[in-house]
Amino acid sequence: MSAQPRPTAVTSPSDTGTPASAGPDDTAGTRLAAGQIGTFDMVFFVVAAAAPLTVLAGVAPFAIGLGGPGAPLAYLVSGALLVLFAAGFTAMSLYVRNAGAFYAYVARGLGRTLGVGIAYVAVTSYNLITPGVAAAFGYFAAGAIHDATGTDVPWWLLSAVCVVAVGVLGWLRVTLSAKVLGIALVLEVLSLLVLDGGILGERGTAALDLGSFDPTTLAGGGIAGMFVLVIGAFTGFEATAIYAEEAREPRRTVPRATFIAIGFLALFYAAGVWLIMGAFGTDKAVAMARAAAGPDLTFKAGELYVGARLADTMHALIIVSAFAATLAFHNAAARYLYALGREGLLPGHLGKISARHGSPGGAVIAQTAFNLLVVLGGAVLAVDPYTVVFLWTNSTAVLGIMLMQAMAALAVWAFFRHDRRGMSAARVVWAPLVSFAGLALLTVLAVLHFDLLTGETGLVNVVLLAPLPLVLLAGLYVALRIRRDDPRRYASLTSTDVEKD
Numbered sequence: 016m017s018a019q020p021r022p023t024a025v026t027s028p029s030d031t032g033t034p035a036s037a038g039p040d041d042t043a044g045t046r047l048a049a050g051q052i053g054t055f056d057m058v059f060f061v062v063a064a065a066a067p068l069t070v071l072a073g074v075a076p077f078a079i080g081l082g083g084p085g086a087p088l089a090y091l092v093s094g095a096l097l098v099l100f101a102a103g104f105t106a107m108s109l110y111v112r113n114a115g116a117f118y119a120y121v122a123r124g125l126g127r128t129l130g131v132g133i134a135y136v137a138v139t140s141y142n143l144i145t146p147g148v149a150a151a152f153g154y155f156a157a158g159a160i161h162d163a164t165g166t167d168v169p170w171w172l173l174s175a176v177c178v179v180a181v182g183v184l185g186w187l188r189v190t191l192s193a194k195v196l197g198i199a200l201v202l203e204v205l206s207l208l209v210l211d212g213g214i215l216g217e218r219g220t221a222a223l224d225l226g227s228f229d230p231t232t233l234a235g236g237g238i239a240g241m242f243v244l245v246i247g248a249f250t251g252f253e254a255t256a257i258y259a260e261e262a263r264e265p266r267r268t269v270p271r272a273t274f275i276a277i278g279f280l281a282l283f284y285a286a287g288v289w290l291i292m293g294a295f296g297t298d299k300a301v302a303m304a305r306a307a308a309g310p311d312l313t314f315k316a317g318e319l320y321v322g323a324r325l326a327d328t329m330h331a332l333i334i335v336s337a338f339a340a341t342l343a344f345h346n347a348a349a350r351y352l353y354a355l356g357r358e359g360l361l362p363g364h365l366g367k368i369s370a371r372h373g374s375p376g377g378a379v380i381a382q383t384a385f386n387l388l389v390v391l392g393g394a395v396l397a398v399d400p401y402t403v404v405f406l407w408t409n410s411t412a413v414l415g416i417m418l419m420q421a422m423a424a425l426a427v428w429a430f431f432r433h434d435r436r437g438m439s440a441a442r443v444v445w446a447p448l449v450s451f452a453g454l455a456l457l458t459v460l461a462v463l464h465f466d467l468l469t470g471e472t473g474l475v476n477v478v479l480l481a482p483l484p485l486v487l488l489a490g491l492y493v494a495l496r497i498r499r500d501d502p503r504r505y506a507s508l509t510s511t512d513v514e515k516d
Contacts, residue, residue: 051261055197057272058279063196064251064343065280068203068336069151071287072329074244076312079288080304081467082241084224084297085232087289089245092233094281096453097249100420101277103427103447105270106438108255110430117419119354124426127508128494133422134355135490136483140415141348142382143482144250146389147408148344150400152177152337153390159331171394175387177338181345182383186374199339206329207287210313213321214294222293240464246457247413247468248284251343252276291316345382352378358508360493402470410468411479414461418483421454 079086104120111119117137122130153174160168184195214222226232255273292300294316304312318326353375356365367377393404424447431443461468465476498505 051263052268053263054268054271054275057255057268058276059196059200060343060346061252061255061272061276062279063200063339064347065249065276066148066203066336066340067200067280067283067287068207068329068332069340070248070284071207071291072313072333073310074248075284075288075291076304076309078241078244079292079301079312080309081237081244083232083237083301084227084292085229085238086241086245086292087227087285088230088232089238089241090248090284090288091228091281093242093246093249094277094285096246096450097252097277097281098274099446100424100450100454101252101270101273102442103424103431103450105273106443107427107430108269109266110436117423120423120430121419121426122508124428124430125422127505128491128498129422131360131494131497131508132487132490133419134351134358134360135486135493136415137419138348138351138355138361139482139486140412140419141344141351142385143408143415144412145341145344145348145382146174146178146386147405147412148337148341149174149177149181149386149390150393150404150408152334152341154400154405155330155334155337159334162330169394170400171390174390174400177341178383178386178390181338181342181386182379184342185345185349185379185383186376196339196343199335202332203336203339204283206325206332207283209321209325210317210329211287211290213325214290214316217320218293222290224289224293224297227289227292227297239460240467242457243461243464243467245284246417246461249277249280250413250416251340251347252280294320345379345386349375349378349382352381359504360490360508406469407471407475407479410465411482413468414458414465414480415483417454417458417461421451421458424448424451424454 075086078089082089107120107124111123118130118134120130121133150170153170153172156173156177157168157170160166160173252273255269255276291313294300295303300312303309303315308315314326314329317329352361352365353368354366355361356363356367356378358366364377365375365381368375389404389408393400398404428444428447428451431438431447435443462480465480466472469476469479471479494505494508497508
């Protein structure tokens with residue numbers, strides 16, 4: 016789930032973690048429960064984190080307004096870029112299986128020092144994105160309750176309930192989270208398919224303007240800003256590698272899930288945006304998206320071609336979408352905290368495992384506490400849950416994840432540079448290099464157009480951008496200090512659950 020402009024619309028005390036020194040046969044040792052996650056479980060984690068309903072209802076109208084007729088093509092182009100990234104990413108997953116995913120890849124390809132720096136960027140990004148999405152849940156839920164009953168329920172109370180529920184699910188076996196996410200995702204997708212069917216049933220081929228896929232549509236002035244929003248809609252797809260330690264047959268599960276998730280999101284987004292534009296006619300849809308009522312574009316299409324009940328259902332399902340995204344990002348954030356705690360790069364208790372459930376219990380507790388701190392901090396400061404808590408935290412997080420993706424792509428090329436291990440140059444040389452160039456360019460564009468993510472200008476953006484270089488430098492400092500003081504420990508960093516070459 017990406018940062019976006021505003022749309023209109025407990026842990027169990029019996030599950031104690033054990034020290035990282037537990038023996039290899041102890042289920043509460045230093046490793047997450049293996050063999051828990053299948054291909055489609057991973058797909059549910061990834062696609063639920065992307066929150067397709069929120070993207071198509073909350074972000075797509077702004078992408079259409081910025082980029083014009085070429086918005087559907089932009090989703091396909093972004094998907095193609097990430098497929099190239101995934102080609103190398105999944106190749107490296109055959110040799111590196113670590114809950115720290117990105118930083119482990121960077122460490123193996125570009126060196127442990129930079130890997131530790133990226134580790135700190137990763138843990139910052141994922142831990143920022145989660146409470147922000149929880150705040151969006153509270154915002155949507157409070158609005159729905161008010162519309163239905165006239166009662167004003169504080170957004171922060173609803174967000175806190177979301178955080179606690181997500182924490183409980185994060186503590187329990189990861190397969191339960193997958194089931195919850197699967198149900199939420201099916202409901203989101205069904206509502207959007209009903210919308211698509213209504214548009215096609217009423218307008219037929221008149222809704223299918225092939226001009227939207229003309230490459231010349233990507234020559235407009237707002238294209239850079241549009242791509243910042245579009246690429247953010249795929250945030251979270253790399254979670255397939257985060258769950259590699261817990262996967263069944265990770266050599267097959269991770270690549271399959273990655274390509275299925277990216278392919279589904281690219282096609283689903285492109286088709287959805289295309290039909291939303293086709294519901295009104297391309298030119299009219301672009302004009303509507305740029306007007307004051309632009310954020311309602313998707314809901315208006317649903318009401319016009321299916322009925323008010325679908326629009327109401329979609330408003331309700333955005334709440335479900337936000338909860339699912341919070342759960343997916345919580346699980347990812349907890350695994351990064353766990354991985355760094357296990358490595359000794361963060362406090363050791365974060366590397367403890369729940370004896371009963373094989374989940375990263377210590378990290379789940381810490382991540383849940385952080386979420387509550389951010390949500391309650393927003394309440395105390397009386398700031399808007401969407402335009403401040405959600406947009407500000409997620410803007411920094413999305414930029415950090417884009418930076419990590421770019422560095423991971425370069426790391427894949429470096430890892431296979433001297434030995435392709437029997438793989439084609441297209442997969443482990445050219446695909447990583449092209450995706451690195453594209454992702455690096457998009458990262459620069461995101462910095463230059465950061466106001467599109469935050470809705471702010473000036474000092475606010477400087478403050479929101481500052482954490483990423485600061486934590487990167489902190490990670491580099493920690494790594495260099497470890498290398499100086501304890502070379503043996505330095506040599507072991509990022510080696511956990513890494514297969515031999």
